[in-house]
Amino acid sequence: MFGYDRPKKTENIEKAIPELSRYATPEERLAVLKAWNRYFFRGWKRWVGMALSGVIVTLIMLPAWTWLSRKGLPPVVVGGICGGIVGGGSVALLQIFYRQQMLRFIRDDMNRNGLPICRECGYDLRSAQDCRCPECGRSLFEAAPGLCSILAQKSGSHPEE
Numbered sequence: 001m002f003g004y005d006r007p008k009k010t011e012n013i014e015k016a017i018p019e020l021s022r023y024a025t026p027e028e029r030l031a032v033l034k035a036w037n038r039y040f041f042r043g044w045k046r047w048v049g050m051a052l053s054g055v056i057v058t059l060i061m062l063p064a065w066t067w068l069s070r071k072g073l074p075p076v077v078v079g080g081i082c083g084g085i086v087g088g089g090s091v092a093l094l095q096i097f098y099r100q101q102m103l104r105f106i107r108d109d110m111n112r113n114g115l116p117i118c119r120e121c122g123y124d125l126r127s128a129q130d131c132r133c134p135e136c137g138r139s140l141f142e143a144a145p146g147l148c149s150i151l152a153q154k155s156g157s158h159p160e161e
Contacts, residue, residue, distance in 0.1 A: 019110065040098070053093035056089075064082060065078060104119055118135060121138070123136065
């Protein structure tokens with residue numbers, strides 16, 4: 001589904017999302033990517049977001065179409081250039097809008113599977129001493145739900161909210 005047929009296909013994605021390398025096996029990485037696809041393509045909001053990115057880029061591209069047409073280029077060339085702008089721009093907008101959601105989804109999965117990681121910045125919280133992420137300062141109640149109570153049990157203190 002969507003290019004994640006084999007664990008080897010995850011290698012390029014790991015370059016963009018370094019958190020995936022914290023999974024022990026390629027099969028685990030593949031499983032979380034498939035889960036992300038099921039989550040991402042569920043519901044109408046995702047499809048509306050993708051359609052809107054196409055519309056936004058198309059509206060931005062219209063002045064380029066007019067300018068290129070006035071330069072005397074053949075319509076096929078103008079269409080090819082503008083099609084590239086629409087396609088590339090749509091992909092770039094989707095990357096900007098949905099990458100953070102994907103990172104949070106993967107970080108939440110890691111937290112559920114026992115690898116404490118800050119939901120906001122991705123910092124490995126296995127060595128955390130208090131209820132704040134040392135990297136971004138976010139409360140661990142928000143950054144890694146459940147970890148603060150474990151830290152409190154170890155230290156014998158009450159977690160701060």
